[in-house]
Amino acid sequence: MKKAEIIKSWELVFPNDTNPRGTMFGGKVMAIMDKVAAIAAARFCGKSVVTASTEAIVFKKPIQQGDRIQTIGQVVWSGKTSMVVKVDVYAENPRSGEYAHCTTAHFNFVALDDEGRPAPVPPLLVETEEEKRHYEVAEFVKKQALERKKKIEESGI
Numbered sequence: 302m303k304k305a306e307i308i309k310s311w312e313l314v315f316p317n318d319t320n321p322r323g324t325m326f327g328g329k330v331m332a333i334m335d336k337v338a339a340i341a342a343a344r345f346c347g348k349s350v351v352t353a354s355t356e357a358i359v360f361k362k363p364i365q366q367g368d369r370i371q372t373i374g375q376v377v378w379s380g381k382t383s384m385v386v387k388v389d390v391y392a393e394n395p396r397s398g399e400y401a402h403c404t405t406a407h408f409n410f411v412a413l414d415d416e417g418r419p420a421p422v423p424p425l426l427v428e429t430e431e432e433k434r435h436y437e438v439a440e441f442v443k444k445q446a447l448e449r450k451k452k453i454e455e456s457g458i
């Protein structure tokens with residue numbers, strides 16, 4: 302059993318990170334989230350990892366140019382070779398000091414061996430009530446991801 306480390310990164314939002322409204326471009330936010338999630342997953346399993354799928358990314362609040370953004374990721378569920386990583390993005394306004402939760406998502410990762418085949422990951426140690434809640438949500442998210450994958454594959458599209 303292994304405890305999951307919390308991975309945190311900071312970035313500054315520059316003009317070329319924004320859309321025509323002057324708020325942060327969603328694709329840029331997603332790329333940062335995916336990187337933080339990849340680091341969380343790889344450090345948890347000690348192997349190289351790939352993103353298998355991304356779950357609903359909810360943009361709760363816009364992020365403004367000039368904001369400092371903190372991205373926090375943690376493995377919240379692990380299976381045989383896969384992991385679910387929860388990632389949250391917070392923006393800090395450097396003038397007012399306001400710190401707000403802006404974006405949230407779950408990412409599915411798979412560990413790979415040297416031949417690029419799915420490889421075992423450690424079972425996740427879940428201790429606190431909060432960890433149990435995250436685990437339950439992630440288990441639901443993972444189940445839905447597989448149902449969605451099956452449906453799309455069966456549909457032939």
Ligand SMILES: CC(C)(COP(=O)(O)OP(=O)(O)OC[C@H]1O[C@@H](n2cnc3c(N)ncnc32)[C@H](O)[C@@H]1OP(=O)(O)O)[C@@H](O)C(=O)NCCC(=O)NCCS
Nearest residue numbers: 350351352353354380381382383384409411419446447450
């Ligand atoms: C992700 C990938 C490794 C899965 O390979 P696969 O042969 O289909 O894997 P399997 O069906 O044997 O399943 C392996 C694990 O992946 C999980 N998985 C596979 N597809 C998934 C999906 N779409 N969403 C969530 N989990 C998925 C399975 O549930 C399984 O987990 P478990 O071992 O914990 O039970 C493969 O599809 C791949 O390499 N995709 C490209 C990844 C990529 O390029 N990412 C972007 C850049 S990092």
